[in-house]
Amino acid sequence: MTDTFSPVATDNDDARTASVPQQPAEGELRPYTxxxxxxxxxxxxQDHVxxxxxxxxxxxxxxxxRLEEVATHYRANDGVSPINQQNRDLIAALETELAGREIDLPIYWGNRNWDPYFADAFKQLAADGHQDVLVLVTSAYAGYSSNDQYLEDFERTLAETGLKGQLNLVKVRQFFYDKAFTRPNEEFLAAGVQDVRSQLAGAGRPDGKIKxxxxxHSIPTAVAQRQGPARIKELFGTDVYTAQHQAIADYLMGAVAEAEGIDYQVVFQSRSGSPETPWLEPDINDQIEEDAAxxxxxxxxxxxxxxxxxxxxIWDLDTEAKETAQEQxxxxxxxxxxxxxxxxxxxLVDIMGEYIAGEGGQPLASGEQTVPGDWSDLTTEGGWDTPL
Known part of the structure; x- marks a missing residue:
């Protein structure tokens, strides 16, 4: 039997299988600069760690x-996190796509925890004469650290820089349920199943079971349980953070022919803090051990x-999880x-196009929902937060 989430059938099942994306709020469709x-x-x-x-x-x-104890991952990589270069590469790719569509919008970059900081980005945006700014956050899902915390950061930074009222920031919607995110993952899933089958065949185990x-990323259970909207909890029978991930896992397993009949499960990584504080489980390493048994x-x-x-x-999966699998x-x-x-x-450019007004005030483009569900109020009142 496939190891997957299976909510109890209710009269609201149509709401779980409907396709209802988030839409720009009133006033968010505008000619951004x-x-x-x-x-x-x-x-x-190393000096930055x-x-x-x-x-x-x-x-x-x-x-x-204590911080030095958790710095090991960065120390092993010469003190360098790959994320900054990956963001530079992402910006370059987006600039190329925008130019190819003749969308003349410059891309600025700001970070929560390291240079370039939000304050520097905001000051530069204002100095360059920008007022209406579309914000793309590097997270596909709705959660505190991927939505609310950024909104809090923006509000605080606008106040600290004296730019509140001068810069109008609108954050782009979540995109875990969009083709932008699912199409590449469909490709990756198919290739992964083929590779593991090849490994097993080479080891003389062509009929070995795959999962x-x-x-x-895990989050504290209490934080997950506070997330709304309540209707998603009721529809999926679990917290909203997990429901988002389970929905796309279910979609991918149904969309990829190579994965037909294979068991699957949503698992978590990178928990931190006090061991007495419950976080979402199972941890991937524990699950690998259970799966081997x-x-x-x-x-x-x-x-x-x-x-x-x-x-x-790189650390939690390519090092720790891989080692666990090898040991098993x-x-x-x-x-x-x-x-x-x-x-x-x-x-991503399609999704940003939902917010950018073109001729006649119409959106320049539109994303495409692939993961079923009514996700229209993930970040509205009753969800994580309300838009800026």
Whole structure:
């Protein structure tokens, strides 16, 4: 039996299988003059690591000695997080796509935790004469750190820089359910299944059982349980953060012929903080061990919680999860993240086009919902937050 989420049937099942995307709120369709790529940031040298981690843990009172314990991942990579270069590559790819469509919008870049900071980006936007700015955040899902925290960052930074009322920021919707995100992941899933089958055939185990592990960042259980809207909890029978991931996992397994009949599961990685604080489970390493004991011969790891191969992907999956699989004698394949995949880039510009008014005030483009569900109020009142 496929290891997947299966909600209890209700009279509201049509709402779970309907296709209702988020739409720009009133006033958000306008002729923008610039785009801001908003991201997490990361160190780019050994001297940056501890100051960066101080920024990440700001207000939590964590001493440098403890921060050094978690700096191991960055130290092993010469103190460099891949995320900044990946964002540069993403910006370059988006600029090329925009130019190809003759959309004349410059892209600026700001980070929450490292240079270039939001304050510097906002000041530069204002100095260059921009007022209406479309913001693309480097996260596909709705959650506190991927939506609310950015909105809080923007409000605080506008106040601190004295630019409130001068810069009008509109954040682009979530895109986990859009073709921009699903099409590349369909390709990655098919290739991953084929690779694990090839590994098993080469090892003399052509009939070995395969499992797909869809992995995302864990969050504290209490935080997940607070997320609305309540109707999604009722429809899916789980917290909204998990429901978003389960919905796309279900879609991908149904859309990829190579994955037919294969078991799959949403799992989590990168928990932190006090071990007494419950976080969403199971952890991917624990699940790999359980799967090996249950007779699986190989795993396809889909890091669909992320859009690029940043440090947590490289360390938690390419190092720790891979080692766990090897210790258990399992074939292992870690799929890519969407990165600068051409369909991802083209799809992101389509989504941004929903907000950009062209001739006659009509949107320049439109995304395409592929994952079923009514996701229209994920970030409206009753969801994580309300738009700026």
């Amino acid at each position: 610039a785009i801001l790529l908003a991201s997490f940031g990361g160190p780019e040298g 501890i100051p960066f981690l101080r920024n990440v843990t700001r207000g939590k009172g964590i001493p440098d000695e 797909v592990l869809f992995v995302t 249950a007779g699986y011969a190989g795993v396809v790891v889909m890091p669909f919680g992320f859009i690029s191969d940043h440090m947590e992907v 004698g399992l074939a292992f394949h870690r799929a890519p993240t969407v990165g600068t995949h051409p369909e991802f880039i083209s799809g």
